[in-house]
Amino acid sequence: MSIRYGLLALLKSGPKYGYQLRGEFEEATGGAWPLNVGQVYTTLGRLERDGLVEPVGTDEDGRVRYRLTSAGDDELAGWLQTPVDRSSPPRNELAIKLALALTVPGADIRRLVQTQRTATLRTLQEYTRLKRKNADADLPWSLVLDSLIFGAEAEVRWLDHCEARLARAASEGVRSSGPAEHAEDETSLDAALETTERPGRP
Amino acid sequence: MSIRYGLLALLKSGPKYGYQLRGEFEEATGGAWPLNVGQVYTTLGRLERDGLVEPVGTDEDGRVRYRLTSAGDDELAGWLQTPVDRSSPPRNELAIKLALALTVPGADIRRLVQTQRTATLRTLQEYTRLKRKNADADLPWSLVLDSLIFGAEAEVRWLDHCEARLARAASEGVRSSGPAEHAEDETSLDAALETTERPGRP
DNA sequence: CGACACATGTAACACGTTACATGATTTG
């Protein structure tokens, strides 16, 4: 649900045409979200269908420019005022993967953690190299890059944390696989975050 | 592309039926990925279509169980050996939002940062409360929760970092909006991560 | 001329989300 708002945001500073929007989108995010041109046009179509943008005739060069409608302006304002939804926890693909891998009998989890650590670390080094090389970049790009660095650092720390816990579990001879059974005290994340009742186990 | 592998992982420890898979999936991840039951069946259908699982007749209670095919077993093994893809940077919704908000003339970015900080902090406190309350949880659940904590902490730190940079930019009287123009040195993230050539600005 | 960027679109596909339909079994 983010390309929509991205385009609305870019259109706030005046009418733009599709190809231009793609360029500015990637420029603002530094390519952190590579955007296919086709997607821009389809999204513009959907925005128009929803009454959030409208075509403003054709350019002197025959380019089709769009502008925000008042509804689109409201929608944008609402988006900017609302924090990103954290009511349901973000899907951390890596964490999910590790959790599920832990249920696989015989899987070499610690090897997986190590492999991932290497990969993430390499990416992190690439980020910091980019940052050093390009310290005078514009603000949006720089902040996006920083967020990636912060995230990658956190991931490395988490992987180290995992390794330690796995090592401890292994040395204690705990079964590192198979279904877990903490009979009482069923606490699930989203049940705790929202205040929703949800069923227990079979 | 993760539910697929999740189901494959769960099926590694023996034939299961749809409803059961949903339960074990949520149990393993502690509800970090609330899974609709319907999705399990459609995904099972796609997995069967792709030859990765096959139905193993009906249960004594009439429940349709599936098992891994050898192809599915290979697929799972490959997944477990491969680190999560970091070739293109993960889409951090919040960072993207902030980058795009920075292009909106007149947007109150620092207010947005503050609002988000409060929201994230509240979530983080909820996580730590959960962790305290449930310190003896099983390993997968505990690690997933830790990853969320690490991630939320990183987000708060990043938001503080943003606030500082924004404050500095504001005090220096720098335009905090409008298109950026660092004429030379066009470096985009994915262009640097992959070794792909990509076009510059118009 | 050939390659490439500019510019606009369409079609097909995969995936996740939600809602709905249906029935059996359990339980207060």
Next chain:
DNA sequence: CAAATCATGTAACGTGTTACATGTGTCG
């Protein structure tokens, strides 16, 4: 009995991804 849970599915929708088709203009 009514409500909830178990259990299996289907249909519709939104969105993101990729590939394709088409044409103009520019530049070596």
